[in-house]
Amino acid sequence: MAQLRIPTTQNVTLEYETASIGERIAATLLDGVVQAGWVILWLTLLFGVFDLESGRNEFTLGMIIIVVIVLPLFVYHLVSEALWQGQSIGKRIMKVRVISLNGTPARFTQYLLRWVLRIVDVSMFYGIVAIACILGSGRGQRLGDMAAGTAVVRLNRRQTAADNSLFGSDYDPNYRVTFPQVASLADHDVRLIQELVTQSEKRGAYHILDDVAERVRTLTGIETNMPNHEFLLVVLRDYGYLASQAAAH
Known part of the structure; x- marks a missing residue:
């Protein structure tokens, strides 16, 4: 292939x-x-x-x-x-x-x-x-x-934590969005974030996410001291949840 x-x-x-x-x-x-x-x-x-x-x-x-x-x-x-x-x-x-x-x-x-x-x-x-x-x-x-x-x-590539965060169907009905500001991100931005997080997980090279996380904070105005990898996973999860809610309505 x-x-x-x-x-x-x-x-x-x-x-x-x-x-x-x-x-x-x-x-x-x-x-x-x-x-x-x-x-x-x-x-x-x-x-x-x-x-x-x-x-x-x-x-x-x-x-x-x-x-x-x-x-x-x-x-x-x-x-x-x-x-x-x-x-x-x-x-x-x-x-x-x-x-x-x-x-x-x-x-x-x-x-x-x-x-x-x-x-x-x-x-x-x-x-x-x-x-x-x-x-x-x-x-x-x-x-x-x-x-x-x-x-x-x-599209049927191996799923990682990043894939599940964005595309998973396991959202808790009581899920609470941590960063509502992620709604300002574009779809293509979120997909690129997802791919970069996926690559960092595969390689164990989480340092490559530093610039990505900083860019997301700048674009959205989010202020947090959360570690970059965890922060980006929450961003993906929040975005996926908000997108699923928008599609449902």
């Missing part, structure tokens, strides 16, 4: 496993099943409603088909990846995601460029260009990824 290595300003290298060709093809096929289901559903509904024998509704039916079938299929990958932070339904099932090469979530312009070049990668040559690029790029990138500065990576 190819490794995507991302150096950070903290002199720590973040490591991701790039998605295999098999995983990406499977995700594409699953997306195809979703799209086919959408088409079948709407065609069944429309042909059940419109009387085609009279010929009077052909124009209206054609316009509806364009709006509710053709257009959604055309923008499916762009919209789903932009809304779900680099994932389509197929990618979610296969647990892979599009990210920027610097480790942060991809921007809309990057999703857009990947989507435009998908015509060359996948549509025009039946995926041959995409497969050739993925095999030869060294980072598992198709042509659209190379142009956009993105990669598709696996």
